[in-house]
Amino acid sequence: MTDRPVWADRPWRALRTVTASQTADVCVVGLGGSGLAAVDEALNLGKSVIGVDAGPVAGEAAGRNGGFLLAGMAESYHDAIARWGDAARDMYQMTLDELDILMAQPASRRTGSLRIAASPEELKHVATEIEALVADDFPVERYSGPEGEGALFPLDGVCNPMQRCQDLALRLIDDGAALHEHSRALSVESNRVETEQGVINAEQVIVAIDGRLELLFPELEGRVRTARLEMLATEPFVHRFDRPVYTSWGYLYWQQLDWGSLAIGGMRDRFMEESWSVSYGPTKPLQEALDEFVRGMGITAQVTHRWAGHAAYTPDRAPIYEEIRPNVWVVGGYCGHGNVMGSIYGRAAVRSAIAGEREPLL
DSSP: OOOOOGGGGSOOOOOOOOOSOEEEEEEEEOOSHHHHHHHHHHHHTTOOEEEEOSSSTTOSHHHHSOOEEOSSOSSOHHHHHHHHTHHHHHHHHHHHHHHHHHHTSTTEEEOOEEEEOSSHHHHHHHHHHHHHHHHTTOOOEEEEETTEEEEEETTOEEEOHHHHHHHHHHHHHHTTOEEESSOOEEEEETTEEEESSOEEEEEEEEEEOOTTHHHHOGGGBTTBEEEEEEEEEEOOOSOOOSSOEEEGGGTEEEEEOTTSOEEEEEOGGGGHHHHSOOOOSOOHHHHHHHHHHHHHTTOOOOEEEEEEEEEEEOTTSOOEEEEEETTEEEEEOOTTOHHHHHHHHHHHHHHHHHHTSOOSOO
C-alpha cells in the first residue's frame, strides 16, 4: 500500500540538510505550517533564523491533512464557550483573522465549509452551535442540500496544504531564513539543538511540531497523544461538491479538488485504539472502510493515492503552548485543526520567547 498524499505530486526543489554547526538568534524545529509561521514572525521581528525538519517541508501532518481551512477550535463553538468562556470567543475571532491571511495565498480558496449531521443527535448539536455563533455575531447559516442538513460556515475554505507550506518556505528563504530539510533534531536543550549533521546554537528555540511531540519531549507524556490519521484520493470525476464537508462529529471529511479528484479521510472513530499510534503508513482495515464509504456515495472513480499522517491531541482540546525548558518554547497538539490554529500559535511562540511571557491564548 502506497503512502503518498495527493498533494505530493507537485514538483519541489529540495532544501539542503544541515552541514555544520551554525548560530542564529532563533532556531525553529519543524517546517510545517506552525513552524514556518514562527520563522516568518522571527524574521518580521528582525531576528536571524535557522529552521530544521526531520523530513521535507510539510512532510508530516502539515502536508498530509485534508486541506481544510476552518474557523474555530477543535471543540464546537458552544462547547468551547462552555469550557473557556470569553477566551474561546477571542480565539474564534483570531481564527477568522488568520483565515483572511491564509486566503490571500495562491494555494488557498474561500469556498465556505459544511458541517453535515449524520444523526438526529448531531443535528441538534449543530443547531445549538449555530445559535451560539449567531448570538456572538459570527457568520454561519443553516444548510440543507444534497449533502444533508447542517451548517454552512461561509468564511472557511480549502487549500493545497503542501503547496501552501512550500510556497511560504521559498519566500522565507528569499527573506533570509536558513531552512534545512532532512535534519532531524536529536535533542533540544536551552539554546541548543543537536541534529544528525551538526549543532545549532540559538538564543531561543521554538519547537513547532504536532504529531509525535511526546517522543521529543517525554515530559509531555499524558498531556499529548499522537494519532495516525488516514486519507485517500480518487482519480478525477464530474464535479459534485462545491464545498468541503465535515460530518459524523468530525470523524469523516472530504473535499473535491479543483481538478476533480476526491480527497477523503477520517473514520478513526471505527478504529480508535489502533489509530493511537506513532507508526507510519495507511492501514488496510481503515482504508477498506473509506473505500466502502466512497462506493456508497455512488463514486466509481478509482483510488490513486492512499496516505497517513500524525496529529497530536490533548485531553482538554487546548494546544500545548509553553516554555517547556529554559529558552525552549513548544507549540502543538491542535487536535486535527492545525492549518489555522498552528499559524496562530507558531507566531505567538516566537513573540513569547522574545518577550519572555505567554500570550493569552487557550
